[in-house]
Amino acid sequence: MESLLEIDSTRLFVDQRGPEDGHPLLFIHGGPGNPCWDFMASVGDLFAARGIRIIGVDQRGVLRSDDLPEAAPLTVALLVQDFEEIRRRLGIERWTIIGHSSGGGYALEYALTHPEHVSGLILDCPALDADATDRHRLPRAAAMLDEDGNADAAEVCRTLAGLERRLAADDRTWEAMLPLGPRYLDLFFHDAATRALYEDVMEAAPKGLDWAKGMSHLALMAEMYRDRRPSLASLTVPSVLIHGEDDMVAPPVMRAAYRASTGGEIVTIPGAGHFAFVEQPETYVDVVTRFLGTL
Numbered sequence: 291m292e293s294l295l296e297i298d299s300t301r302l303f304v305d306q307r308g309p310e311d312g313h314p315l316l317f318i319h320g321g322p323g324n325p326c327w328d329f330m331a332s333v334g335d336l337f338a339a340r341g342i343r344i345i346g347v348d349q350r351g352v353l354r355s356d357d358l359p360e361a362a363p364l365t366v367a368l369l370v371q372d373f374e375e376i377r378r379r380l381g382i383e384r385w386t387i388i389g390h391s392s393g394g395g396y397a398l399e400y401a402l403t404h405p406e407h408v409s410g411l412i413l414d415c416p417a418l419d420a421d422a423t424d425r426h427r428l429p430r431a432a433a434m435l436d437e438d439g440n441a442d443a444a445e446v447c448r449t450l451a452g453l454e455r456r457l458a459a460d461d462r463t464w465e466a467m468l469p470l471g472p473r474y475l476d477l478f479f480h481d482a483a484t485r486a487l488y489e490d491v492m493e494a495a496p497k498g499l500d501w502a503k504g505m506s507h508l509a510l511m512a513e514m515y516r517d518r519r520p521s522l523a524s525l526t527v528p529s530v531l532i533h534g535e536d537d538m539v540a541p542p543v544m545r546a547a548y549r550a551s552t553g554g555e556i557v558t559i560p561g562a563g564h565f566a567f568v569e570q571p572e573t574y575v576d577v578v579t580r581f582l583g584t585l
Contacts, residue, residue: 294354297375299361303354304376305330305346308338313582314382316373317346318400320391320417322511323504325353329390331491332568336575342582345385347376351506353499358506366513370400377407386410386582391539391564392417392510395518401527410585411529412578415537415564418522418544420514421457424450426541427477431467434476443469459512480536480562484569491568519544522551529554530581534562534569555581 294301305326315337319326326346337344349369351358362368373396377385386409389397394416401411417423428451435444446466450457457463467474479485531548533540535558545556557577562569 294356295376295379297372297379298359300350300359301356302350302372302376303348304380305334306343306380307334308343309341310343312338312341312343313585314343314345314380314385315578315582316377316385316387317344318373318387318389318393318397319347319349319352320389320393321352321504321507322392322509322514323352323507324391325501325504327353327495328488328491328565329567331494333571333575336571337578340575340579342579345376345380347373349507352504353501357503364507364509366396366399366510369396370403373400374404374407383407384409386412386585388412388414388578389416390414390567392514394418394540395513395516398518398521398525401529402521402524405526408527410581411525411527412581413529413531413540413548415533415540415566416531416544417514417539418519418547419517420459421517422541422544423539424457424461424463426543427538428463428466430538431470431477434470434473438470438473440469456515458515477538478564480534480569484562484565488565488568519547519551522548525552528585530557530577531555532557532559532566532574532577534559534564534566536563537566539564 291306293304295304317326317329325348330346334344348355384407387397394413401408428447432444432447450463450466529552559566559570559573567574
């Protein structure tokens with residue numbers, strides 16, 4: 291069931307599937323500014339078929355939600371407030387939340403702010419410190435640029451990765467990787483076949499949608515460079531971290547910090563990169579469903 295919920299002077303797009311009395315599971319997308327489309331198109335019905343009440347949301351200002359209101363500056367705290375109001379409006383007492391990529395940071399903030407309403411937290415390839423992500427991904431981009439014969443662009447990537455100070459949004463590290471051209475997306479997938487799966491899912495989206503609306507969330511890019519790893523020690527709800535074997539957003543140093551702080555399980559999904567729910571949907575749903583069974 292798709293609907294627009296009016297919340298705080300704007301309307302948020304909500305996609306609900308599965309039985310109303312099923313275990314409620316909220317998906318929080320990343321980007322910043324990606325919608326929930328790819329997730330729900332890939333695994334929404336699979337979760338519903340297992341009796342799970344899966345809920346996808348296009349965050350304020352993104353895709354099928356209203357344009358970003360000018361009155362309230364966009365912040366992570368405001369997104370957390372939106373999720374909490376959605377929970378209240380849907381009549382859900384407690385739910386499990388999945389935070390993908392930068393949405394992992396939002397999900398962590400929600401779990402820390404409203405632990406009484408969270409039965410479990412799933413961090414999916416979480417971007418909890420973009421400095422750590424960049425230092426892991428930039429050398430790979432440099433190697434690919436060397437393969438393309440673009441030594442100058444490769445050196446820019448290596449220089450950024452080697453800076454002694456922390457990287458920040460103002461460094462615009464993603465621009466250093468853009469000379470990869472069409473190969474840039476390869477950084478996010480296991481191989482050409484799983485990238486093709488993602489492209490097929492996106493091609494199947496309804497025509498006429500304004501995907502550029504997500505650019506309004508670039509205002510949250512600086513938040514991605516705030517190191518949230520210390521906050522993991524304050525987490526009080528059951529949690530799990532899942533990632534594709536080739537994911538480059540949640541590098542080993544980040545996964546190690548999660549395990550040291552929470553003692554939570556880390557699950558690696560073979561044959562996947564950053565979008566395991568698209569690349570290996572059945573395995574992804576198996577992993578999440580198994581975690582829900584422990585709550």
